[in-house]
Amino acid sequence: MxxxxxxxxxxxxxxxxxxxxxxxxxxxxxxxxxxxxxxxxxxxxxxxxxxxxxxxxxxxxxxxxxxxxxxxxxxxxxxxxxxxxxxxxxxGVFEEVIKIASHPSLSSAWLVRALKGFTAYYGDIQLSFYEQNIPYDPLEVDADIAFVYGYGGWHNMEAVELFNEEMIPVCHPDILAKNLGKDEADIYFKARLIECRSRLNTWDHFFERLNQDYPDGYRSLLFERWSSCISAAKTGCGLALVPKVLVESDLKNGTLVPASSHRLNGLGSYYMIYPKSHSGEPKVKMVRDWILTYLEKEYLAM
Structure with missing residues (x-):
């Protein structure tokens, strides 16, 4: 040997x-x-x-x-x-540990809120979060359940579609205030457009939907993660076209505002996935039922 x-x-x-x-x-x-x-x-x-x-x-x-x-x-x-x-x-402390994988941005902006109260309700269960940057293979992640963006069809995985992706252009309130009364297109011509490397074509699709050409002298800020794009928009660096689910709290508290009344439907959706062989496990069922109940309440509150 x-x-x-x-x-x-x-x-x-x-x-x-x-x-x-x-x-x-x-x-x-x-x-x-x-x-x-x-x-x-x-x-x-x-x-x-x-x-x-x-x-x-x-x-x-x-x-x-x-x-x-x-x-x-x-x-x-x-x-x-x-x-x-x-x-x-x-x-040794908890009777059960549930390992949950998610993209960092989705975890902080939505998942933590969706699972609020879970551990209080199930006092003997610990939730252990593993934040993974997309893209990644769910089959390679050591987790009981994962929350991902994608198009479905994962091999040997049960995929529950949670909601479609809606992209929204956002900016700092000052940018909108400076362009008050001007044509919406003027904002795009003057501001930097903030992009995420994982979705480089989102602004292309947005302008195509508006039947509008790219702004002359198009300038952009390119970031690795959605969280960085959102932070840049908050500091007034430009306009970011981001998943609405990631900025809902910022829109509510006014740190960001919609830069347009137009929206862009993403090509994929957000899913809750887990191995088909584990679909009957109590801990998977508990998280699945909790999330679906949360979404139902959220929908009824709209």
Whole structure:
């Protein structure tokens, strides 16, 4: 059998904290060890890996190129171990843990609100959220249930369509106030258009729906996430065409306003999905029924 290179978590922690301070002395103080003990652990790690992780000077340390690469892996490994350990600890406190995966923007803007009161009602259940950036494969996510944007048809997954996507152009109230009384198209000609990389064609579709050409000298701000697009719009950077579900609270409190009376229906919908083999599990049924009841109440309140 080939040799396994598996340093202990203690050794990795000694390296991690030494890299944090670039000092064996300061690492020893944080970990309540001696300086020689820290130095010995790092040396053992370097001997095992057969590579220098630090460049040693008389008064200071610097990470070597290999050390920088290894540190990123060690940080990830130790963080994962900590998260997994905390999850295991929760099993001793709660009778059941339900793992829920969702896009970060949807989770903060809608899902947390939709599940408000769930843990109070089911006192012996913990909800554990895993925020995943779309696109991702639901089959690869270790979750009991997931909330995703898509087009349906996931293999071996039960998909419950929650609501269609409605895109709405929004901006800071000052932008609308400065253009009060002007033709709606003038706003698009003068403001920057904020875009999300995952939906680069939304403004194209919006202008096509209005039978309007792209504004001359079209300028845009491009962001990785919807949350960044929304933040940019809040600070007055321009107009953002975003899913309405993500800005409903901002529209209610007035931090954002609709930049147009026009809307754009997205191509996909938001779904609640879970493995077909788990559809009969009580914890899946509890979340599913709770969400559907919430949507029914929300619809009746409209």
């Amino acid at each position: 080939s040799r396994l290179y598996l340093p202990t978590t203690h050794t990795m922690r000694c390296f991690q904290v030494s890299a944090k301070h670039l000092s064996f002395t300061l690492a020893a103080e944080e970990l309540n060890l001696t300086q020689s003990a820290i130095s010995k652990q790092v040396a053992l790690l370097e001997n095992s890996l057969q590579v220098k992780l630090f460049v040693r000077y008389r008064q200071k340390l610097e990470l070597s190129p290999a050390g920088s690469i290894y540190l990123s892996h060690v940080n990830s490994i130790l963080r994962k171990i900590e998260e997994s350990s905390k999850e295991m600890l929760s099993y």
